[in-house]
Amino acid sequence: MPFALLKYGLAKEHPEDPHFRWAPELKSTYDVVVIGAGGHGLAIAYYLAARHGITNVCVLDKGWLAGGNTARNTTIIRANYLTPEGVKFYKESVDLWRGLSNQLDINMMYSERGHFTLAHTDAAMRTARWRAEVNKHLGVKSEVIDADEVKRLCPTINISDDVRYPVLGALYHPPGAIARHDAVAWGYAKEAIKRGVEVHTQTGVNKILIENGRAVGVETNRGTIRAGKIVQAVAGSSSEVARMAGFLLPIRTIPLQACVSEPVKPILDQIIVSGSLHVYISQSARGEMVMGGATDPYGLYSTRSTLDFKESLMAHMLELFPFMGELKVLRQWAGMADMTPDFSPVMGLTPVQNYYIDAGWGTWGFKATPVCGARMAECIVDDRQPELLKPFALDRFRTFDLVGEKGAASVGH
The missing domain is CATH 3.50.50.60 (FAD/NAD(P)-binding domain)
Known part of the structure; x- marks a missing residue:
């Protein structure tokens, strides 16, 4: 235990200003x-x-x-949306995020990783090009890259054709980031x-x-x-x-599930998303693989998690990242998502x-x-x-x- 922490714990007075002063x-x-x-x-x-x-x-x-x-x-931050309204809104948000740790005087562990939206079909590639054009017109960095470039930027991903849904390319968004929620x-x-x-x-x-x-x-x-x-x-x-x-x-309220693996040494610096497979993954600062999928298909006011979610998620994760077959799931949870039409x-x-x-x-x-x-x-x-x-x-x-x-x-x- 650091001596300064022990000294602080045993002191009778703490002159430092506390973070929170609760009104009684x-x-x-x-x-x-x-x-x-x-x-x-x-x-x-x-x-x-x-x-x-x-x-x-x-x-x-x-x-x-x-x-x-x-x-x-799962703490992902990005601005690469599809509509001009959404892109403008999130561009301003990303700009604010970049100075937030200094503004609020707290380390939010904001880390720009690069965000990849994988495409597994020709239709998905067309949508990626559409999004990239909207993003560029509004000053947001996004570009369409092929599978070889995905592999170069993210060496741990599997781009083999010997899978059910081969990677054809991706929408690459360099400002994509994560932070500590x-x-x-x-x-x-x-x-x-x-x-x-x-x-x-x-x-x-x-x-x-x-x-x-x-x-x-x-x-x-x-x-x-x-x-x-x-x-x-x-x-x-x-x-x-x-x-x-x-x-x-x-609004329809439905569960949105996620999970994390046991922590491992840094191996995945990027944020990888597949809209077709409805999965996404990034690695936290603690080394956990943070993973999630689409919302559940039914309305429910609950934060329980399910085996069905975990099984379907892992099937796709193991195709994209075979090395994860050696990892254990550490914990699993759900939030309640308010979905509009x-x-x-x-x-x-x-x-x-x-x-x-x-x-x-x-x-x-x-x-x-x-x-x-x-x-x-x-x-x-x-x-x-x-x-x-x-x-x-x-x-x-x-x-x-x-x-x-x-x-x-x-x-x-």
Whole structure:
């Protein structure tokens, strides 16, 4: 044990400023109440305080800090989407990610690895070219490469024709990255709290108070709070919380499973995704192989994992990376993904005045944390839909002006 750590543990006083100063009691009134203490909710609170000077903010969560999907994802960050709306949105997010460790004064272990979306069919290659062109026009680095180039950049992958789904090529996205998910939540939480924001865990919201079409407060298991504005950022519980506010969401909640192997020495520096096979893999800083697949085919409010997922995932993984036959699965889990009909999120204004929504993330959520926090804070302050968020407004389902991202978001990560 390091001597400095032992000295710190035995000391009677600790002059260092603690990361988290928990508020013991709820106040009766806040300017903004954020429902959900995951990455998005904490980021919204932070940007409200840091960029707009609104510090009388309360973040509520029925569980614990970042105990939902923030801790149940596989931490991939990218901007190589299919639609111009999606690419613009994620380009801004990647730009924010690159300076986030310094901004929040915490090591998020942000690591750019290069993101490969494998193509196994001619149709997949055509989609890769389409995505590459959209990306390039909007200033995002992406290019289509052949199987030999995939092998050169990622020597551990198997590109043999002697498999069921040979690799024909890939969409290569050099800025693709990973980061430590819990550090993101901790960083936003500590910096928001430092600016006066309150975070209350184990505080469930039982009712949204509506008066004359306007949200005015929430009833919790610890009492009633009045609020000038309310925003929900609750991932898998989006439909249930919106129903409390009096409106329905076009969302289907389904499990999204993942797993990690036992840790090994660094062998895979890249992020490998196959939209056709519905699998993806990267290696964490601890040496674990982080793997996942598509969402389950049925709606379910559950974070249980299944043998069926693991078996189907491994069949494809062993074709792509035969060396993994020697590895053991260390742990397996699931998150709850909110899927909209067009595979794109819902952000901004709602039919209820002073009530805002951050939902429908499906497989987009983690990588959107900084841009969503910044733009949702802007939306709340100005009470209007920011230009970047206009394509993702809830009203698009009434006008049928959808954002079709299924082609770039069909794999859960």
